Amino acid sequence: MGTLIIGFFIGCAFGAILYLGGVTSYRRILGTLRLKDMWIIKLMGTAIGVGTLGVYLLDLGGLANMSIKPAYVWGVALGGIIFGIGWAISGFCPGTCVVGASEGKKDAISTLLGGLVGALLFSMVYPYIEKGLIQNANFGSITLESVLGVSGIYLAMGLSAGLLGLIFFVLKDRYE
């Protein structure tokens, strides 16, 4: 029960941040994908920069509850391509369509309903593609740490510094 309450409040904060940060805005998403306005790249890059350091600092203390997704190369890559096309067409992603729907945006509600259909379609074709796309070329839950054999905190510090440096000093006010 405690976990459910925590999940609910984390979700509330997540939804609030996405709304306040303008992530439910078609203008921001398509502006970024058309490479006109780097808002979403800067926002996500900052989140990833801070999050990478946060997660690996937790990991140092043994406090991170990691959840590493398996790397089945073909399925992930093909899924990414299909996802990217859907993202550019709708202007929402699975999280922002939920938040957009909560604002009363009817196009977000359409995306949400389409998403429920898409997930159902996937579960219907799953038995036929499981072998070729998910079991094939599946390297399991590998990370940069396990592949390179370098302690995660060093990689995390490098990635965070690189990303935040790029965003705050190079991209900074360009495209704004």
Next chain:
Amino acid sequence: MKRDYIISWKAAGIALGLLLTLATALVKPLGVSTQFVVSDAAVVHKLAPEYAESNTYLSKYGEKQDWGIGYGWVLVMGMFVGGGITSAIFRKRQPEQDKGSMPPMWQARFGDSMMKRYAAAFGGGVLLLFGARLAGGCTSGHMIAGVPQLAISSFIFAVTTFGAAILMAKFLYRSSPEA
């Protein structure tokens, strides 16, 4: 010029990174797309229980007793509630062009038809969740949460997603004056 945002990308980005860290410390990282399957599975288990049990994907989610409605599902419900409350409070400060169901950028390119916009949003949604489930996550689980864990799968997802999305966006707006 009127401010065209509510909070800056810096503030939102830092808050999101800290929230991800908090979630990883307390329970597990953020994620959304799985919950679309959990919701589907709950319905299919009601309407066609035999199919739900026989389908190797659906049977993993939404059991008869426990519908798989756990941490992840209440998190998505929370997003709806948190987004709804915040948007009600901050509506006045939301930039005009970000309000409503017809984005001005879309309208300038594809015309006034609401049906066209909704159809595209729906079709895009089908592709989004099909792709996300195939890849094993979406922008939240793979990018916001996956890259910080240095997961190789998430790097693959981030590159292919942005690659395809940028090409598609450029294609859709190919005839726009400032394309």
